[in-house]
Amino acid sequence: MSWLNDLYETYRENADQVGKVQRTSSGKEIVLLPIAHAYQNAQIEVTITPEGEFYSASVVPKEDAQTMIPVTIESAGRAGSTSAPHLIHDNLVYVAGDFEHYGGVYKKNKAGKNSYQMYLENLQAWCESEYAQPVVKSVLSYLEKGKLIEDLVQAKVMVEKNHQLIPKWSKELEAEFGEKPALFSVVVGEQATSFIRFAVQEQGTGKRPLWGDSEIIDSFVAYYTNELTNEGLDYVTGEMLPLTENHPSKVRYGGDMAKIISGNDSVNFTYKGRFTDKNQVASISYEVSQKGHNALKWLIGKQAFSLDGRVFLTWGKKETEVPNPEESSADFLDFDAIFVKDEEAEVLLNPDTTHQQFSELFKKALNGYSVKLAYHEPIYIMILDAATPGRMGILYYRSIEKEQYFARIEDWHQTCFWRHTYGSKNKQRYTFWGAPSLRDIAEAAYGSRASDTLIKNTIHELFPCVVDGKRIPINLVRNLLQRVSNPVSMEKWEWEKTLSIACAVMKKHFNFKKEEKNVALDKNQKDRSYLFGRMLAVADVLEERALYKAGINRSTNAIRYMNAFSNHPLKTWRIIQENLIPYQARLRGKGSYYQKLLDEIGESFEFEHYTDKALDGKYLLGYYSQRADLKKKTEEKTEE
Known part of the structure; x- marks a missing residue:
């Protein structure tokens, strides 16, 4: 507990x-929520006078329907045929003394008392206690008259025919009664299922809603807890x-x-x-x-990440808002500090912001959370989901000191680190350095069309990787490698996004270049997968530029053969290299530059490593970094 x-x-x-x-x-x-209170969606609002007379009634719009009501232990958990009434605000079957006169059937308890009688008894007991409020007595006085539905019909809020409440609206009724009443647009089911909330029209001060009223809340809490x-x-x-x-x-x-x-x-x-x-x-x-459940409801509504019914929640005891393990590095940052607008009013990454500055901004944002918390204050992480409609389970619960938690968060974002260009805010694109969100990782590994169940289970698997420093599951790494190695199965934008996310995960998984927090090309790297990835990038850029020069828009052979290349690099490279010959000739002098670069990469191989063995995820790092380096040099040359 x-x-x-x-x-x-x-x-x-x-x-x-x-x-x-x-x-x-x-x-x-x-x-x-205060204790002994719950939320309920109301469809009808009834206003009475302090003397207990009907004043007015109206249909509650859907956006204003949420209503805080006093409840008892029995009524808070009522379901199906359970007949325990709420206090003050409740369904028509509880508050209307003329419910049966309009075709309704009261609920009854084992003693034979109907729902209206039980409601009045409970409300009367409160009104007779030392904690009673005059406005609550006004509601009791009005409802004892037993003519609520009659008043609602006369106010044209509800519709009856032959002294029976009309269950459903139809076109035939429209011809008889005119325009469709507003109640039928907000009530779920029949008119008789409507939930009623009350207000009192006070002289001089106007209408006083009886929900969310601090005096009434304190009155009921004191009364009920003493009972x-x-x-x-x-x-x-x-x-x-x-x-x-x-x-x-x-x-x-x-x-x-x-x-x-x-x-x-x-x-x-x-x-x-x-x-x-x-x-x-x-x-x-x-x-x-x-108090415990109300705090949980509040926190979930305030800051939880939810997917397909599964809730991922992180909070602090005093300062409840803390970094969420699911978030990407970009989610921590102050965008106003790092973005500028160009002439076309498109938000772009500030060109003066580098990966190092991004890292510093991330640390600053993290410290902004940390300073609000006391030394050694605990951080809580909870994952909830329901196995059945009536049973919910706590799938993960962790309490960790803030110093350790923030150290783990920082370590994750500084090691699962890459450059990403898929970000968007207010429908505008941006670039960021750091870790992708856990949901983005899951969707990159299994596709954006993967079931919500698979995505939420994957996020669940990744939570301990962030919070507890555990290794990324090997099955996720393999799926990510397999999917990103098949670019022809995706649109270009999706593959580019998947590639940068895969690079971040591979960097984390292989603990690759741990001391460096950038994506710069490492020309001293001798890993065979990394080197093969560099070769593939050179072939890709070479052919891409030759095709562009010829005005042809299609995928390069490097992209087409990428899947085969990842499994049989040596055999596939020979095919790619043969196909490069006409493109090298088309580029003339520039083609010689790319060939020279390929020769330099080839010389970096250890002889025994130049084999046809399948590549691991480090080839993606070599591919991305080499391609980025070649494109950067072209841009710099163009600017000159």
């Missing part, structure tokens, strides 16, 4: 954020506190019914086989469960 304790402590450290609405970069609203009596040993804090067996769902998103902690199956083997009773597994207090 260390994960729950860490989340509980995170909640306590961020207590000043409870109930405050925040917006993410995507514009989504998030709130660190809890099932006291026992809380395994998380070690204190005697009111316990709960029902833990929150909706952890990842609003409709998520999967629970991390659940023991409601007493028939099968959820806990049987080791224990005779679920409480023998662990007893957890209501307060700890609520």
